[in-house]
Amino acid sequence: MTSAAVPDHPWLLPGALAEATGRTRRTTRDWLVDGLCFLIALGFALLAFEDATSSAPQFALNTGPAWLEEFDFACGLAAAAALWVRRRWPVGLALASLPLATFSVTASTAMLIIIFTVAVHRPFPVAAGLVGVHVLLSFAYYGLRPDPNMGFWAATVWTVLFITAVLAWGMFVRARRQLVVSLRERAERAEAEQQLRVAQARHLERTRIAREMHDVLAHRISLLSLHAGALEFRPDAPPEEVARAAGVIRGSAHAALQDLREVIGVLRAESVAEQAPERPQPTLGDLPALVEESRAAGVRVGVRDMVTAAEQVPAAVGRSVYRIVQEGLTNARKHAAGAGVTVDVAGAPGDGLTVEVRNRWPVGGVVSPEIPGAGTGLVGIAERVSLAGGRLEYGRDDSGDFRLAAWLPWPA
Numbered sequence: 349m350t351s352a353a354v355p356d357h358p359w360l361l362p363g364a365l366a367e368a369t370g371r372t373r374r375t376t377r378d379w380l381v382d383g384l385c386f387l388i389a390l391g392f393a394l395l396a397f398e399d400a401t402s403s404a405p406q407f408a409l410n411t412g413p414a415w416l417e418e419f420d421f422a423c424g425l426a427a428a429a430a431l432w433v434r435r436r437w438p439v440g441l442a443l444a445s446l447p448l449a450t451f452s453v454t455a456s457t458a459m460l461i462i463i464f465t466v467a468v469h470r471p472f473p474v475a476a477g478l479v480g481v482h483v484l485l486s487f488a489y490y491g492l493r494p495d496p497n498m499g500f501w502a503a504t505v506w507t508v509l510f511i512t513a514v515l516a517w518g519m520f521v522r523a524r525r526q527l528v529v530s531l532r533e534r535a536e537r538a539e540a541e542q543q544l545r546v547a548q549a550r551h552l553e554r555t556r557i558a559r560e561m562h563d564v565l566a567h568r569i570s571l572l573s574l575h576a577g578a579l580e581f582r583p584d585a586p587p588e589e590v591a592r593a594a595g596v597i598r599g600s601a602h603a604a605l606q607d608l609r610e611v612i613g614v615l616r617a618e619s620v621a622e623q624a625p626e627r628p629q630p631t632l633g634d635l636p637a638l639v640e641e642s643r644a645a646g647v648r649v650g651v652r653d654m655v656t657a658a659e660q661v662p663a664a665v666g667r668s669v670y671r672i673v674q675e676g677l678t679n680a681r682k683h684a685a686g687a688g689v690t691v692d693v694a695g696a697p698g699d700g701l702t703v704e705v706r707n708r709w710p711v712g713g714v715v716s717p718e719i720p721g722a723g724t725g726l727v728g729i730a731e732r733v734s735l736a737g738g739r740l741e742y743g744r745d746d747s748g749d750f751r752l753a754a755w756l757p758w759p760a
Contacts, residue, residue, distance in 0.1 A: 378435065385461050386431050393424030393454035400453075416451060424454025431458055438465045442478050449485040451492055460514050467518025468525075479515050483508050570681040572600045596644060632658060632666030632693075635673060639691065642677050648688040649677070656696035665756050668736055669693065669703045675725050676705025676752045684710045684750065698760030700738075704753040709744065729754075 374382075400417050427445060434441055442462050448455045463482065467475040486507045495503040579585070579593055630638075632655070639649050655661065661669075673691055680689045687708040695701035726742055729752075733740040738756040745751045 374435070382432060382435070385434075386428055389428035389431055389455075389458040389461060390425070392457040393421065393428055396424070396454045397421040420452050420454050423448050423452045424458070427452070427455035427458035427462075431461060434462055434465045435469070438462065438469050439474060439478075442466050446481060446485065449482050450488045453493070460511070463511065464514050464518045467515050468522045472519060475515055475518065479511055482511055569600075569604065570678045572597055572604075573681075629663070629667050630670040631663055632661045632669055635670055635693070638670065638674060638677070642681070642689075645681070647677065647681060650688065650690045652690070652692045652694075654692070654694035655701070660697060661695075661701065661758065664736065665701055665758055668732055668738075668754075668756055669701060671732060672703050672729055672752065672754050673705055675729050676707075679725065679750075679752070680705070680707040684708065686710065695756075695758055697758055699758065701756045701758045702753070703756070704751065706749050706751045709748050709750060726752075 397417065397420075400420075427448060430441055430445075442459075442465075445455065445459050445462055449459060452459075459482070463475070463479060466478055486504055490500050490503050490507075494500065498506075576597060579590060582589075585593075635653075636651075639651055642649050673693075676691070677689060680687060684707050687710050689705065689707040692704040692706075693701070730740050733754050733756065736756055738754055740754045742752045743750070
């Protein structure tokens, strides 16, 4: 799975948004913003203290007891310096600065920045609670330091409006950052889901290829084993029969190698464009050739074809019938060598298609070649029939025959 896209300039992002890019410390932008906030708070503290100590104050900010001026200035410097840690402990810093809200003028800008930080980095109830406390403390502030230019209530209302505006600004920044984070998470989730779908599609395709190769290779290798067994047990066979059997073995081995080469090419290919063109899949029309191939190997196969409008059989249904018959013939050669096999195919549009492969149980005196099997052939056939919406039955019936029967839907 690929990692999330990294922006070209992560140092321009806030630390809260740059965490997903691997940056856990303060970004360059954060340092610049914190430095600017510190300079603004420090500048306002110096301006307020200078105006209070001048012989003719221009702004009349520090009305109140004269002994409070130096202490207020020290508190303002401390609040400005504390802004460097506002990102790590915004709520703790806001609580620590609450006493300053009752008397300090020089720390007012720093306290507004702290309230803004709490609104950005903490949920609304926390920020609203701190703002409410500041509003209540403003009554004590204007009682200690009344505004010479406006009345008590007018000054209090302006303070409330200003603090509320700072809170709203912080909430807007927080909502925007949360939106960006959610959109990034959605994009990463969509990318991960897309890669998962691709992996699942690749897995399903390889499973399908494995099922097809099991059916094909089991059929061809069983033919190879049958002919090789005949040559082994008939060393005195006429040269014509030996040559014919050797030709069948050579042809089957060549076809098996070709199938293996194709499936290995598909499994190694990283994309669909690299895959070799897939050979045409067998249909119901290829069933006679399959039967003749088994007959050429010495298997007695009887076929009863009672399909109405065989040319209208859907390709997928015909391919399933072909694979079912192929598996039945392969199992008969493996486990019931020398026994006769009957293949019945019947159906019509709207009624479905029925296929049955039946062979007698082998009796004494028949030597069956040792052909290994994984035991997954009938499992694959059952899965194929289930995916097609049909039914499959197999096993020994009351007469002792082994019966493999399936019904497949054939829409009208």
